[in-house]
Amino acid sequence: MTASSSSVQPGAARPKVPRRLLDGVLLLDKPIGLSSNDALIRAKRLYRAKKAGHTGTLDPLASGLLPLCFGEATKFSQDLLDADxxxxxxxxxxxxxxxxxxxxxxxxxxxxxxxxxxxxxxxxxxxxxxxxxxxxxxxxxxxxxxxxxxxxxxxxxxxxxxxxxxxxxxxxxxxxxxxxxxxxxxxxxxxxxxxxxxxxxxxxxxxxxxxxxxxxGALTLEHAVTLDALSDADDASRDAWLQPVDALLSTFPAVTLDAEASRRFTHGQRLPLAELAADRSQWGDAQRVRVYGDDGRLLGVAKPANGVLAPERLVVTPGVSAAA
CATH class of the missing domain: 3.30.2350.10 (Pseudouridine synthase)
Structure with missing residues (x-):
């Protein structure tokens, strides 16, 4: 076989598959016989994602819901590790x-x-x-x-x-x-x-x-997908199965900041609760809230305590928006 008729020369390095900056949550229906880490590796490869992690191990004998986090969603995976x-x-x-x-x-x-x-x-x-x-x-x-x-x-x-x-x-x-x-x-x-x-x-x-x-937590198998279905799908269909980052945070009360407060929050500054227009009566005794900019973009998670809203984890990827 000549060089022109072979796509890869023997011994030649295979071209690297470019990795994607991807943010979101995949609700995977893990099959029996596969470890959680192996399931993560397969899904990460299918999405060509740069960064991914799972939210709690399922034994190989077990099947069912295994939420996988990509990109910025990995910052909030601990919340699912702690969930019921x-x-x-x-x-x-x-x-x-x-x-x-x-x-x-x-x-x-x-x-x-x-x-x-x-x-x-x-x-x-x-x-x-x-x-x-x-x-x-x-x-x-x-x-x-x-x-x-x-x-x-x-x-x-x-x-x-x-x-x-x-x-x-x-x-x-x-x-x-x-x-x-x-x-x-x-x-x-x-x-x-x-x-x-x-x-x-x-x-x-x-x-x-x-x-x-x-x-x-609040996530169920209703919108989960199998690895077989992901393997058979094209990129657009796979991406459609991704839930937004704040799917992990749906049990947290939400607060929306104006442009100036958003700028200060994303720089890690604490915001006096008295300056916020939010209806804090809806927060109850919540230990944390999810924070959005006035454009609907998820900015991160914060702790309301001692009269201030203190940033805890920030989202840095532009365009990470709220769940529908």
């Missing part, structure tokens, strides 16, 4: 596994003698503030090493219990020994551990066989 999460899950009673889910080996098998009413009663005891012992098969670190590395080496290390909050816990379907339920919980909750603990409360043990995240 909603899942639909199925636990199988009667079998405990090494990992607490279907990927592990069976540790013991016990007879399932409970009925649906007993399951419902047991689950009510796990609503509210509870203490969980983090599983050995987790990414939490001990002496700089993830717990799962100890677990794979056959070691069990002591873990301190952590308080989490279960806001909603309800049965969707019960076909014993399988129970499908919906849970809304605080950050740091292990649904695997919740299933195991419910199983122990019932005296038969349990493990998780399905986990799907359906909500992160």
């Amino acid at each position: 999460k909603t899942y639909e899950a199925t636990m199988r009673l009667g079998i405990r596994t090494t990992t607490g889910d279907a990927e592990g080996e069976a540790l013991d098998t016990r007879e399932v003698t409970c009925d649906e009413a007993s399951v419902r009663e047991a689950m009510t005891k796990f609503v509210g503030d509870i203490v969980q012992i983090p599983p050995m098969y987790s990414a939490l670190k001990r002496d700089g090493k993830p717990l799962y590395e100890y677990a794979r080496a056959g070691q069990v290390v002591e873990r301190e219990g952590r308080q989490v909050t279960i806001l909603v816990l309800e049965i969707i379907a019960c076909a014993l020994p399988d129970v499908t339920f919906r849970v809304t919980c605080s950050k740091g909750t292990y649904v695997r551990t919740l299933a195991e603990d419910i199983g122990e409360a019932l005296g038969c043990g349990a493990h998780l066989v399905m986990l799907r995240r359906t909500g992160v």
Whole structure:
């Protein structure tokens, strides 16, 4: 083959794909079998984005909502890391596994003698503030090493219990020994551990066989897209799936500044609350507000305290506008 008939010479460096300055939030429906980081890498490559990050890990066994942040949206990803999460899950009673889910080996098998009413009663005891012992098969670190590395080496290390909050816990379907339920919980909750603990409360043990995240804060699967759909789409269609940066901030009260106040705010200056025309009665006890210029552009997030509006995180990309 001659040089003119080959697009790339053997050994020649492939041309670099130009990266795009992209700001927004992608609601991805992550498939089973793919890590959150691998899903992020694939989406980032499809968008040719310069900067991207995800907002909380989903195990490879789990599917569902994985919000991905591009560009300026990465500044606000911590807000989703701290947000409540909603899942639909199925636990199988009667079998405990090494990992607490279907990927592990069976540790013991016990007879399932409970009925649906007993399951419902047991689950009510796990609503509210509870203490969980983090599983050995987790990414939490001990002496700089993830717990799962100890677990794979056959070691069990002591873990301190952590308080989490279960806001909603309800049965969707019960076909014993399988129970499908919906849970809304605080950050740091292990649904695997919740299933195991419910199983122990019932005296038969349990493990998780399905986990799907359906909500992160105010974001839901309703507008999520799959990697397959992204792969088949052209650039314009992919960009249409991006949510604006302030989709991450929809629970924060909004304030709009005039031109002069906007200029001062974007320079990091604190603004006296008395000088703002905003109706602060709508803010309630909010710890933070989202701030817009009079042209509708998102300027950042601020803390109203001690008589001033103090900039916390600023958006620096021109044209990052408000959600529709």
